[in-house]
Amino acid sequence: MTTKKLGRQTVALAHPPSVAGHANVVGKKEGEGPLADSFDQINQDDSFGEKTWEKAETAMQKLALSSALDKAGLSASALDYILAGDLLNQCIGSGFAVRGQDVPFFGLYGACSTMAESLSLAALLLDGGFATHAAAITSSHFCSAERQYRTPLEYGGQRPPTAQWTVTGAGCVILSREGPGPYITHVTTGKIVDKGIQDANNMGAAMAPAAYDTIQAHFRDTGRRPSDYDLIVTGDLGSLGKEILLDLFHRDGIEFKNLEDCGVLIYDAQTQDVHCGGSGCGCSAAVLTGFLLNGMKQGRWRHLLFCGTGALLSPTSTLQGESIPSICHAVAISTEQ
């Protein structure tokens, strides 16, 4: 085992990369939610001026990237790598957004964990000395996700109480080898966990055990405790998934006072008719690149554990009677190096 590796799953970065820029773009509904103030761009037209929902998703990723580059004071030519992925079949949101950027590209698929996965790999590439700047990008769109995973919007299908609402949004983080922070200090890479949940309308229940597994691994590998973080934020477990995660830790005698979930934070459950909350790659991406990183810069939190969660199913696997393999990647972000 090499010196940088702590335990089985965690890397302590020897030279923690700095967040040089971060930006997001969201749709109308997200702009009506409690985190409205933290978004860089709220578009009242969810088509983003494009003819299809898929092209709208590409447009969002491009906007998030250019805005993050602007904030970082960099041009795309400064990027050594772009790492991106999304929920669309063959990740076309990312492929078409990165086309024309003239930057080396690694395409990823981590479902809704993609913001954490792309951030993990970008941080490792920088720490390994292979890059000075890298961008991590992801997106989701309610309308493209509904028709791909469920039914076309026009069908008007009923959503069960355990369902979540796919966030229309994209987020981008630019990492730099040098800078004033916040810094990526640890990367804990998840294993696939599948406890047999087969209900594709109950992603929170499917993903909560993966979050439990990775958060446990992070604390085991680093010797840290929950109280070492000001905030531990899961990706998009939603309200039911969050409750399951807290229950799983409760059985171990661990009570979290500082655990939040991006899917719970992004909408107002009372007024926005989202059932269990937000989901989609864009959910944790928009919350991280707005509410969370803005909050760190404003001094609200110093130490954050960002735990992106993803359900690695497809409509085909569900039709074939399969359960839902899930994953969670955790990234520790700190204002101190």
Add this chain to the structure above:
Amino acid sequence: MTTKKLGRQTVALAHPPSVAGHANVVGKKEGEGPLADSFDQINQDDSFGEKTWEKAETAMQKLALSSALDKAGLSASALDYILAGDLLNQCIGSGFAVRGQDVPFFGLYGACSTMAESLSLAALLLDGGFATHAAAITSSHFCSAERQYRTPLEYGGQRPPTAQWTVTGAGCVILSREGPGPYITHVTTGKIVDKGIQDANNMGAAMAPAAYDTIQAHFRDTGRRPSDYDLIVTGDLGSLGKEILLDLFHRDGIEFKNLEDCGVLIYDAQTQDVHCGGSGCGCSAAVLTGFLLNGMKQGRWRHLLFCGTGALLSPTSTLQGESIPSICHAVAISTEQ
């Protein structure tokens, strides 16, 4: 810029990882082709004992992984990371294959470039000191690809002359920080290139400019020449794509005498009715993990440039009138460190 980076796109690995094990599994048609002797397992039943083609693909990836681990004399618990992806929607071939392996997982999407992409990232993670062993895996299956990208087999659709035949196969490479080689010495990461080809039945034409771009970048970044390699192998351009690639270099006054393509090598064009040759993630994966790495170990070649090519389209992007963004990642493999 850090010292390990050569030019914009290439990393020269300071501590080149060694190929500790490599294995593949293919279907009946591949086993009837010219490379039959180089495959570890040829299954006469393309269902691999499973009820669906998608589950067959998962079964192939599991077989390739366990066989590569056996050859490396390792158990899965020795792996720090698995990096895998495939062509199926939401990469379920990989997700379900890695489920139960209890190994940290990074899911990738690089279309048919996935063997080169996973090998690139695995090599960088090892060279960066984040891992001692990592596995790179990918697969494709003719039957799952046909029904997902084109039409169900039962429909009996005609294939145009420019079409390629998706390889039924999976390949796995296990990299180790120490070992007798062959070694991964350089990683050249591709940019997305799109020259406007819209015909989803002419992938070779769409991908050839991406291969041209990355191979050029490799030589520019490293100062090497084509003659520094015993063999330069593209992923799955097929016969037409290979011809276009040679034409593009011919315009620059460069004539390759040592360029082959996995899609051309894997089938007998005269007798196997594959039109322009093989394609799919499994194509370059099965050729690399059989014919190429076996050949290096037998002393047939000392220096190899493996250039995986991928077309980042989806059936939806084609229906929406989009052209085909393509990518190529190059990995230099040598018997010397």
